[in-house]
Structures are given as C-alpha cells and as structure tokens.
Amino acid sequence: MTLILGISAFYHDSAVAILRDGEIVAAASEERFTRKKHDASFPQNALRECLRMADADVGDLDYVGFYEKPFLKFDRLLETYLAYAPAGYGSFFRAMPSWLKTKLHLPREIRKHLGTQYKRRIVFCEHHESHASSAFFPSPFDEAAILTVDGVGEWATTTWGVGRGNRISLKSEIRFPHSLGLLYSAFTYFCGFRVNSGEYKLMGLAPYGEPKFVELILKHLIKVHDDGSYQLNMDYFSYGHSLQMTDRKMERLLGVKRRKPNDPIRNVDRDLAASIQRVTEDVVLRMANHVFDQTKLDSLCMAGGVALNCVANGRLLREGPFKRIWVQPAAGDAGGALGVAWLIWNQLLGKPRVAHAISAQPTSMLGPPADHASDLQTLRDNGAVMRHVPQDDELDAAVAKLLADGKVVGWVQGKMEFGPRALGGRSILGDPRNPEMQSLMNAKIKRRESFRPFAPSILEEHSHEYFKMPDGDSSPYMIFTFDVQETRRRPIDVLISSGGEQRTQPRSELPAVTHLDYSARVQTVSQNRYPRFYQLLRTFYQQTGCPALVNTSFNVRGEPIVATAADAYRCFMTTQMDALVIGNELLLKTEQPESACQSSQQDLCEWEPG
Known part of the structure; x- marks a missing residue:
C-alpha cells in the first residue's frame, strides 16, 4: 500500500x-x-x-x-x-x-x-x-488535451498540453505578467470587488450589462493572436509593482473612476463586467480551438482559477471543437x-x-463528515433542539414539504465537498419555482448583493427537459452553464430601482435559478453519484412535480462553507433560515431557544470537531 x-x-x-x-x-x-x-x-x-x-x-x-x-x-x-x-x-x-x-x-x-x-x-x-495533473488524471479519458488558465503560478499563467495514459506533457505556456486570470481580476478590482474572491461576483453581474467596452479592451489592454496566445499592455496594470491591480491610467482609459467597495453598483460596472466576461470567453474559445488544431483530440481537461468561470465553460461546450470537456471541480489552487x-x-x-x-473523482465529497454522534450531542448540550427522524424517506418527506411551503433549509449530509461548490453535502436549499426566493436568500440568508445568481440542482433524468444540454451530457460538479429550454421560458422586463439594483419578472418556470440571459449553472444529480441528495430531490419531485431545487453553498458572505455541525448550527441561528438538517436530525428555527442562539455565537465558536 x-x-x-x-x-x-x-x-x-x-x-x-x-x-x-x-x-x-x-x-x-x-x-x-x-x-x-x-x-x-x-x-x-x-x-x-x-x-x-x-x-x-x-x-x-x-x-x-x-x-x-x-x-x-x-x-x-x-x-x-x-x-x-x-x-x-x-x-x-x-x-x-x-x-x-x-x-x-x-x-x-x-x-x-x-x-x-x-x-x-x-x-x-x-x-x-x-x-494539469488534477485535470487529466482523475478524468474519464484515456487521452485528452489539457488547458490550464489562472492568475499566475511561478512564471506560467496559461499552459496547454496532452495527457495519455499515466503521463502528462505540457507543450506551451504564456508567462507572467501576461495573464488572462489577472486581467479578469483587474476588472474585478476596478468594479469594487475583492481580488481572488470577487471574480464570482463579476461573473454574476455580467448578464445585467452590455458588452460596450469589448473593442476598447481589445484595442488597448490585450492583444489576442490567432492561436489564442495573448499579451497585456502593462502600461494600464500596476499589479507587477504594487498591491493594486490598476491605477489612474485605467480610469482615464475607461472614462470612469474605480468603484469603491461600499459604493452602489453603477450601470458602467455592469457594462464593464459584461465586457470583460465576453473577452475572457472569446480568448478561452480561441485558445481551445488552437489546442484542438494541435492535438486533434476530442476530449479536453481544464483546471486553474479561470476554469471555474462556468459561463465561459458553457460557451466552450456549446461552441468549441471538443466533444467532451472535464473540469477539475477544485480547479483553483x-x-x-x-x-x-x-x-x-x-x-x-x-x-x-x-x-x-465517470472519472476517478465521481463526486467532490472528499472531506470529513459532520454528523458524528458526539458532535450532535455537543449541540444538544448547548441548547439545540433536534427532532430525530430515523427513516430517510420520512425525513425527506418532511423537508420536501418545508421547501414546497417556501421555507429555506440548511442541508448537511455526509462528507464535505472539496472545492468551491456545494453539491448536496453542505447546501442551503429552496424552491426554485418561487419568484421571491433569489432575493430572499441573498438578503436574509447569504447577506450578499441582490444580483448574485443561484444554481439549480436537478434530477439528472429530467435535466434535458429544462436545460439545453448536449445528448448524454451531465453536469455533476455545477461547473457549466446551460440555456433554459424555450418551452420553459417566460418573457421578461428589466426594471432598475432608484437604488441601482436590477429587478426582473420571472424568467422561466424556475425563476429563482434562471439568469437574466436565460441560462443557469446546473448541477445534475444522479443516484450513483449523490444518493442521499438524489433521494431528497426525488421526494420533492414526487410532491410537487418539480425535479429541481435551489442549491447554494452553506455559508454567509465573507465566510467559508461550513465544515462541522457547530458551524452549520451557528450559521442557521444567525440567519433567517427556517430549518436545518444534519444527518437524520431535523431542527426548526421556531423550536430553538434564545440561549442556543447566544451559545452558537460564543461557546460553539471554540468547539473542535469530534
């Protein structure tokens, strides 16, 4: 061994x-x-x-x-x-x-x-x-092209190569300071979000804007060659010599000052987000075409921080030359x-x-479980009130009814996910049919910007009924976007409130998870990959006729996803979540004493997992 x-x-x-x-x-x-x-x-x-x-x-x-x-x-x-x-x-x-x-x-x-x-x-x-190793070796392919794109490692920022059997070989690289990841981060910074964590926000903001700055970006900031290689104009970037990504010269070029983090989001921020998202997609697509031309392989494996851009991945899957794409779920560092x-x-x-x-990494449930008996007893000792429901089907029926009634449920089952996505192990769940669910979960649960989108987890056998997915394709890691089927769409009107936040009418039969551009970041849930989560989704479908749930990571803004039962309970008690499930324990907010809320913020903060 x-x-x-x-x-x-x-x-x-x-x-x-x-x-x-x-x-x-x-x-x-x-x-x-x-x-x-x-x-x-x-x-x-x-x-x-x-x-x-x-x-x-x-x-x-x-x-x-x-x-x-x-x-x-x-x-x-x-x-x-x-x-x-x-x-x-x-x-x-x-x-x-x-x-x-x-x-x-x-x-x-x-x-x-x-x-x-x-x-x-x-x-x-x-x-x-x-x-490259994390992308190819666990993939379901005997041989595949490899593309890695991120901010920067040692010198390389972008590489491509080939994996065959038990070996990988990197053929070409782009070196610092020229970096597609840092270009995206520079716009993240310019739009007032935190670098290395706010890129998701920029991607979520992009559908609300118009790509008005694409030509300007391509003319002044990045030169893209036919083979997908690129060079940045470093006159406009300051990350090479300071702790800031951009300076006043970028403001003069774009004709607007950088947004300060606590200032309201402006229309120009939406347009900048849409523009850099479009440029990023175009560059990734051009690089992928070059790699395909060089390798003549049908399969592609990807990793690096840019590989977490699910919108770019979705477009690459739709428009790119590769028949099959596998992205490492923990694509970042x-x-x-x-x-x-x-x-x-x-x-x-x-x-x-x-x-x-189905890959050597069939799920990302690779971390420790949170439902040890000693962990749960510690919660009880600190005042938590639990209902033990020994039968899974009975518990699922109760949770499905709560969700159908518009409740928000924290769901902690088995091992913890590895990577940035919650895939049914440490999730916050809601009813995607509820047009108020997105704003409710953003404001009262996640404590984040109202434009931030949520993702659907859907029974794999029903996914093609709701989303335009290539035949035979699945999306078990929530790492691609797919368009909603026309038959499930509804026309929209966009309204802009005085506060600058955008509101829309329901965009589909699943309004809480449908982006402004009629796309969604889909997780397909199969019985063999996610048996426990599949069972809950199946029960919800039997009760409501809807095979999907809103699934977002179990955390609030600025915090990591919860790991332990204590983390989950603390988050549950300090947000407006209605119910929490840990293993076969059901906790209702209305049954928790005030003393438990206090201890969730004090004593349990010091508690070590058992």
Whole structure:
C-alpha cells in the first residue's frame, strides 16, 4: 500500500489531499476549519482530519508532494521587482519578510509541521503541472488535451498540453505578467470587488450589462493572436509593482473612476463586467480551438482559477471543437494538492492508470463528515433542539414539504465537498419555482448583493427537459452553464430601482435559478453519484412535480462553507433560515431557544470537531 499526501499552502487556499494506491481517500481546505476565507497557512487542521479519514498518521505516509516550486516563484518575484525598480520597492519591502522567513524554506517548514515521524522525500512540482495533473488524471479519458488558465503560478499563467495514459506533457505556456486570470481580476478590482474572491461576483453581474467596452479592451489592454496566445499592455496594470491591480491610467482609459467597495453598483460596472466576461470567453474559445488544431483530440481537461468561470465553460461546450470537456471541480489552487499527489503516483512512480467511465473523482465529497454522534450531542448540550427522524424517506418527506411551503433549509449530509461548490453535502436549499426566493436568500440568508445568481440542482433524468444540454451530457460538479429550454421560458422586463439594483419578472418556470440571459449553472444529480441528495430531490419531485431545487453553498458572505455541525448550527441561528438538517436530525428555527442562539455565537465558536 502506498499513501501519498499532496499539499497546497502558504500562498492561497491551503489544502491537503491523500491518495491510497492512487485512489482518493480524503481532501479538504484549511479555511473550512479555521473559518478564515482563503486561509494560506499550513493546513494543519485539514491534515489532521484527512489523516483521520485515512485511518493513518504522518508516519504512514510514503510520499509528500507540494504543488509549487518556491525558488522558481521567488525568481519571478525578484525579476519583476527589478524590472519595475524603483517603483516596486514598497511591494518588494512588504513581500520579503514572509519569503525570507518561510517561503524560501518550505522543505524545512513542511517537515516542521509534519513532525519527526515523516523522514521520507518531499516532491515539488510546478504550479501548472499540478493543475494539469488534477485535470487529466482523475478524468474519464484515456487521452485528452489539457488547458490550464489562472492568475499566475511561478512564471506560467496559461499552459496547454496532452495527457495519455499515466503521463502528462505540457507543450506551451504564456508567462507572467501576461495573464488572462489577472486581467479578469483587474476588472474585478476596478468594479469594487475583492481580488481572488470577487471574480464570482463579476461573473454574476455580467448578464445585467452590455458588452460596450469589448473593442476598447481589445484595442488597448490585450492583444489576442490567432492561436489564442495573448499579451497585456502593462502600461494600464500596476499589479507587477504594487498591491493594486490598476491605477489612474485605467480610469482615464475607461472614462470612469474605480468603484469603491461600499459604493452602489453603477450601470458602467455592469457594462464593464459584461465586457470583460465576453473577452475572457472569446480568448478561452480561441485558445481551445488552437489546442484542438494541435492535438486533434476530442476530449479536453481544464483546471486553474479561470476554469471555474462556468459561463465561459458553457460557451466552450456549446461552441468549441471538443466533444467532451472535464473540469477539475477544485480547479483553483486548493486542487493543486490533488494534482501533485496524482503526479507522484502516476508519473513519478509510473503506476498504470485506467480511466474510469465517470472519472476517478465521481463526486467532490472528499472531506470529513459532520454528523458524528458526539458532535450532535455537543449541540444538544448547548441548547439545540433536534427532532430525530430515523427513516430517510420520512425525513425527506418532511423537508420536501418545508421547501414546497417556501421555507429555506440548511442541508448537511455526509462528507464535505472539496472545492468551491456545494453539491448536496453542505447546501442551503429552496424552491426554485418561487419568484421571491433569489432575493430572499441573498438578503436574509447569504447577506450578499441582490444580483448574485443561484444554481439549480436537478434530477439528472429530467435535466434535458429544462436545460439545453448536449445528448448524454451531465453536469455533476455545477461547473457549466446551460440555456433554459424555450418551452420553459417566460418573457421578461428589466426594471432598475432608484437604488441601482436590477429587478426582473420571472424568467422561466424556475425563476429563482434562471439568469437574466436565460441560462443557469446546473448541477445534475444522479443516484450513483449523490444518493442521499438524489433521494431528497426525488421526494420533492414526487410532491410537487418539480425535479429541481435551489442549491447554494452553506455559508454567509465573507465566510467559508461550513465544515462541522457547530458551524452549520451557528450559521442557521444567525440567519433567517427556517430549518436545518444534519444527518437524520431535523431542527426548526421556531423550536430553538434564545440561549442556543447566544451559545452558537460564543461557546460553539471554540468547539473542535469530534
């Protein structure tokens, strides 16, 4: 038996993944346990929980891999600072302490955190190698083209290559500072959202605007070649020498000042979002066409932060040359932990690989469960009132009725998802037929901007009745958008309130999950991938005739998705959620005492998972 630990840490979204003889045993992000969004510290808590799931300790590990090469990254930082000197001195001065103290000594730091039990090898691979590995090795393809696109790793920002059998080979790359991911992040910053977390907001805002700035962007900011390669005009970007993405020169070009984070969203912000979204889609599509021309392969695997742009993915699936596309559900940096572990197993150790029909990562339920008896007893001891419903079908019937009655339900079942999507393990659910559900969940549950869209989870066998999906296609990871079938649509009128927020009439039979452009970010739910969630959806369908639910991640704005029963209960009690289900325990808000709400914000904050 060979046990491999993959680590991504110290830069962004720290995580660990464990493989046993090439099979995923566990994977989790550190932020879920520390409750610090995008926590970049060493993933000590995630490591502890994943080792527990593997029934192993550090001394049982045969290999440890790290998802980047720190010296190569440091080389890029030094060259960049020298190139911009003296302008980049302030940024250089702030960055150096962490590098000199920690990041230049990662072998030492990793061994320090692992303890004295681990004395074997630590493997370092390049950032985009880990992305490519995480995309191809778990995919259902014997051979495929590979495309990775993100902000930046060491030097590479975009790569393409080929995966065959148990090996990947990267053929070409685009290097920093030219980066499609950083271009998108620059507009995220300009429109007043936080870089590295607000890109979802920009994508959600895009359908509300018009792509009026596309020509200006293509003329002044990015030069795109026929093969999809590109160059940014760095005169308009300041991320190379400062902590800001853009400066006054970008404001002069666009003819508008950057929106401050707490200011109201303007019409121009909507148009900028629509424009950079269109440019991003066009560049991704052009790159994919070039990769297809070079490889002549029918299948494509993708990873990197830009691969989480589900709108671009949907367009690539509809208009692109590839018959089949598989995107790593944890496509961002956290997924690099999986990538380096698979790279060690397949490429370093030369182990044979057999492509699984539905992938070697059939679900993303890879983290620890939250319904341990001791965890639930801790909640009771702190005042939580629970109804134990031992039969799943009885519980599902009660939850389906709550949802049909317009209630919002927190749903915590089994293992935690790995990656940014809630797929039925740590979800907040609602009735997609309710035209008020989107605004209700945004304002009273998620505490976020009213324009933010929600996604449908739908029984796979009914998905083609509601959405235009290629024959035989499924979308189990909620990573593509699909258009709503014309027969399910309704005409719309767009209204703009005095506050600048846009409201619309219902756009389809499922208004809570249909975007302004009649698309939706779909999760198809099959019995073999998601048996427990499938059962609930099936019951809701039997009660209502609707095979779908609103499914959004179980968290509020600015917080990671909940990991433990205590996290879920605290979120439940401090929002206007109506009910919470943890395993076979049903909790109704009306039955919870005030003392439980107080302890959810105090005592339970300190509680460790059992």
